[in-house]
Amino acid sequence: MECSGLSYIMKRAIEYHKNHPDNFRVSAYQPPTTYNDRTKEHRNVVFADTLEVIENVILFSISNYFLRFSNEYKKVxxxxxxxxxxxxxxxxxxTNPLPILLQRNGFSRESATYIRNHKEEYVVHDGSGGELKLKSSLLACGNTSVMTEAASIKFNVPGLFLEEEA
Structure with a gap:
């Protein structure tokens, strides 16, 4: 919320545990111990816990807030x-419309990133409505996971693909 990067957040989490070392838990199955920042295991637990809070609490809450707002805006x-x-x-x-379109239609974030990075090769603007379309050549792009996802998506959402002339 203060525009601090992930590195800063992690440093502050480590600092917090240095200042409050008692009752540190490596896992729920082990008894509490004293935090030791010199061990990789303890630092990794702090990193994992911090990332979990960011993902499951903060992003989930923000996402739900905007989902409610979005739904109400659309209704009104x-x-x-x-x-x-x-x-x-x-x-x-x-905020890039291409990865949003791709993920909305079933591509994973990683595949959407690959396609965005190679958009000159695989993405075209359909002349009729200015919509973004994918070239069928994506099915043979060389990236196994992208090709697998593209084949499944082309089967289920054929309108996303623009047939190419041979």
Whole structure:
């Protein structure tokens, strides 16, 4: 919330445990111990716990807040979509419309990133409506997981793909 990076957040979590070393738990199955920042295991537990809080508590809460707002906005304005939908930005981890479109249609975040990084090769603007479409050549891009996802998505959402002339 203060625009601090992840490195800063992790340093502060380590600092907190240094200042409050008692009752540190490596796991729920082990008795509490005293925190020792010189052990990789203790530092990794702090990192994992901190990332879990960020993912499951903060992002979940923010995502739910924006989802409620988005749904109410759509109801009030009688629209199905609107620009600047912060729920989608939080949910898909980007403000870039291409990865949002790809993830909405079933691509994983990693595959969407691959396609975005190679958009000159695999993405075109459909002339009729200006919509983004994928070239069928994506099915042979060389990235196994992208090819697997693309084949499944082309089967289920064929309109996302633009057939290429041979």
């Amino acid at each position: 304005h009688d629209v199905t979509e609107f620009d600047n939908d912060w729920y989608e930005y939080v949910e898909f981890g980007t």
